[in-house]
Amino acid sequence: MAKITxxxxxxxEAVDEVPHRDRVTVEIPETTTVLDALEVAKxxxxxxxxxxxxxxxxxxxxxxxxxxxxTGLACKTPCNTVMNADGVVKVDPMPNFQPMKDMVVHMDPFxxxxxxxxxxxxxADADSANDRERRVSPDDMKKLxxxxxxxxCATCYALCPVVSVDPSFAGPAAIAYAYRFIEDVRDGQxxxxxxxxxxxxLWLCAHCYACSYCPKHVDPNDRIIDVKRAAIKDxxxxxxxxxxxxxxxxxxxKQTGMLAETEVILGTVxxxxxxxxxxxxxxxxxxxxxxxxTPVEMAVGGTAPMLGMPSQKPIPKVDEVRTIFEALEVPVS
Amino acid sequence: xxxxxxxxxxxxxxxxxxxxxxxxxGFFPGCVAKESCKELFNSTMLLADKLGxxxxxxxxxxxxGASVVNDVNRDVARVLNARTYAQAEALGLDDxxxxxxxxxxxxxxxxxxxxxxxxxxxxxxxILGKFGAKYQGTVMxxxxxxxxxxxxxxxxxREMVVRPLAGMRxxxxxxxxxxxxxxxxxxxxxxxxxxxxxxxxxxxxEPVDYxxxxxxxxxxxxLEKENVAxxxxxxxxxxxxxxxxxxxxxxxxxxxxALDGYQADSAARWGRTDLPTFHLPQLVAFALxxxxxxxxxxxxxxxxxTIMVERELIS
Numbered sequence: 096m097a098k099i100t101x102x103x104x105x106x107x108e109a110v111d112e113v114p115h116r117d118r119v120t121v122e123i124p125e126t127t128t129v130l131d132a133l134e135v136a137k138x139x140x141x142x143x144x145x146x147x148x149x150x151x152x153x154x155x156x157x158x159x160x161x162x163x164x165x166t167g168l169a170c171k172t173p174c175n176t177v178m179n180a181d182g183v184v185k186v187d188p189m190p191n192f193q194p195m196k197d198m199v200v201h202m203d204p205f206x207x208x209x210x211x212x213x214x215x216x217x218x219a220d221a222d223s224a225n226d227r228e229r230r231v232s233p234d235d236m237k238k239l240x241x242x243x244x245x246x247x248c249a250t251c252y253a254l255c256p257v258v259s260v261d262p263s264f265a266g267p268a269a270i271a272y273a274y275r276f277i278e279d280v281r282d283g284q285x286x287x288x289x290x291x292x293x294x295x296x297l298w299l300c301a302h303c304y305a306c307s308y309c310p311k312h313v314d315p316n317d318r319i320i321d322v323k324r325a326a327i328k329d330x331x332x333x334x335x336x337x338x339x340x341x342x343x344x345x346x347x348x349k350q351t352g353m354l355a356e357t358e359v360i361l362g363t364v365x366x367x368x369x370x371x372x373x374x375x376x377x378x379x380x381x382x383x384x385x386x387x388x389t390p391v392e393m394a395v396g397g398t399a400p401m402l403g404m405p406s407q408k409p410i411p412k413v414d415e416v417r418t419i420f421e422a423l424e425v426p427v428s
Numbered sequence: 429x430x431x432x433x434x435x436x437x438x439x440x441x442x443x444x445x446x447x448x449x450x451x452x453x454g455f456f457p458g459c460v461a462k463e464s465c466k467e468l469f470n471s472t473m474l475l476a477d478k479l480g481x482x483x484x485x486x487x488x489x490x491x492x493g494a495s496v497v498n499d500v501n502r503d504v505a506r507v508l509n510a511r512t513y514a515q516a517e518a519l520g521l522d523d524x525x526x527x528x529x530x531x532x533x534x535x536x537x538x539x540x541x542x543x544x545x546x547x548x549x550x551x552x553x554x555i556l557g558k559f560g561a562k563y564q565g566t567v568m569x570x571x572x573x574x575x576x577x578x579x580x581x582x583x584x585x586r587e588m589v590v591r592p593l594a595g596m597r598x599x600x601x602x603x604x605x606x607x608x609x610x611x612x613x614x615x616x617x618x619x620x621x622x623x624x625x626x627x628x629x630x631x632x633x634e635p636v637d638y639x640x641x642x643x644x645x646x647x648x649x650x651l652e653k654e655n656v657a658x659x660x661x662x663x664x665x666x667x668x669x670x671x672x673x674x675x676x677x678x679x680x681x682x683x684x685x686a687l688d689g690y691q692a693d694s695a696a697r698w699g700r701t702d703l704p705t706f707h708l709p710q711l712v713a714f715a716l717x718x719x720x721x722x723x724x725x726x727x728x729x730x731x732x733x734t735i736m737v738e739r740e741l742i743s
Contacts, residue, residue: 165619299649307608314609348491388463
């Protein structure tokens with residue numbers, strides 16, 4: 096048995112103006128999970144300590160919280176893996192959510208984004224007589240199994256740095272779940288679903304892999320890339336900046352072997368998008384002033400592609416790079 | 429059953445005796461160090477000189493894919509990088525050293541995919557075969573940061589320091605792709621890394637601990653939504669500043685472009701931070717005695733020389 100002190104975030108939106116902290120010490124085996132430690136504290140010390148939980152075995156997805164600065168399921172986190180030398184475990188609600196009471200948060204923004212997906216199968220022949228099974232081959236199903244493991248614990252949403260500054264971003268879980276329907280052969284709304292998730296800022300994912308800490312190994316980071324590929328393959332909303340960016344990067348690598356910065360900026364923002372270009376101009380000018388970019392590089396990068404020429408000097412043996420692009424039929428526009 | 433977490437992997441798993449003994453390394457500078465962060469390329473070469481190691485630039489290497497080409501095709505980054513590794517092998521080199529977090533993560537991911545699956549290796553080599561190249565699978569991709577710690581060693585670096593940083597409070601900023609995903613990098617804990625802190629300490633600075641150090645700089649969405657990318661810079665730099673940072677050190681030129689370029693734009697929401705950002709080799713090279721005027725510090729938008737003068741490191 097060990098003495099473990101829980102350093103708890105305490106807040107009740109009904110009565111408190113600001114949160115405070117309480118310290119509760121419990122005597123439990125140190126391999127006890129943080130969730131069980133909270134249960135003991137609630138049963139034996141202070142019945143008002145509030146947190147969500149149900150299954151206690153990483154299936155229901157209720158108990159995600161921030162434990163010593165790391166967000167994850169309390170039922171999957173043994174105290175001895177997180178406590179400091181004094182046996183203290185700091186417990187806070189998930190970040191990126193409005194606290195309601197102690198570790199309980201308002202989940203509405205997360206559920207709203209999920210609901211927008213229309214998260215149910217919509218077969219193309221939905222109106223026909225339901226006189227037969229809709230069969231899925233094992234290979235087709237294999238693609239969906241990992242995502243189906245999502246327990247909607249919102250850990251990825253809480254960890255997402257884009258959500259933290261722009262809550263209009265769909266977030267990792269919703270995009271991963273969009274993939275689950277986009278790639279389901281029984282569904283008939285593939286293009287509509289890609290369009291919906293693109294409009295919910297699919298392309299605002301910052302490629303940071305914070306969602307690779309998924310407690311159920313759904314790894315939304317990889318599914319987000321899958322959905323982007325689906326958008327390009329089906330050519331949905333191709334005039335938006337996200338797909339334009341991916342394709343112009345691809346194009347400059349094929350032409351020069353390198354990612355050609357000036358052409359990528361012009362190709363993404365839009366060569367004739369005066370307002371968009373004016374927005375990036377001050378930074379570009381500061382960079383030129385400091386000698387980070389030379390005016391010659393910018394001028395060549397800006398005009399050469401219009402004349403059908405590479406925007407910068409290609410690497411040696413660039414033909415090999417082009418061979419790779421052609422063998423794989425990589426889209427560049 | 430003992431579960432081996434990536435952070436428990438012995439460091440030996442990442443060490444290569446061959447290149448380390450010959451002190452000759454394959455070198456992949458990446459696009460940005462050749463374009464808008466040339467000062468990074470130059471200071472890397474100056475640092476290598478001081479360290480007595482030879483960085484052999486893979487001049488015909490292509491872009492690593494920059495985390496973006498995955499969005500258009502699932503195979504192209506893997507095959508492009510296989511081509512780069514084949515070039516290193518042809519030069520008798522088994523180490524490819526990077527100076528960018530994004531290059532590190534994506535080149536390691538490509539290498540892992542190749543080494544984990546014979547099918548993918550054969551697929552890549554079938555394409556490489558069209559121009560007579562072949563990747564044997566002997567290459568390891570490492571960041572210069574790891575080379576400094578594994579092959580040179582912190583103790584040796586401490587001995588080599590001739591101009592310690594006089595306790596300058598430096599905030600480390602790792603850059604996502606050098607630590608995440610852990611299954612690809614795994615050289616150190618992605619959640620509690622400390623290599624940059626160790627290095628800052630070794631060259632006489634005082635590392636600043638703050639939650640932003642492992643967060644995202646927003647570089648990859650600068651062109652998608654400028655204000656969101658700027659907010660991500662502002663949020664992290666606010667944390668660093670509030671914890672007493674005077675400067676930032678990053679192993680990633682993409683983070684450098686974001687942190688150096690966007691603090692001005694994030695000031696409206698996060699307050700002015702104006703933290704100068706150093707490239708990893710700039711600060712190490714300076715401590716090891718490379719003259720400050722050779723490090724391209726004048727190329728930064730937020731001039732780092734101001735704090736160096738204040739700290740009496742330069743006049």
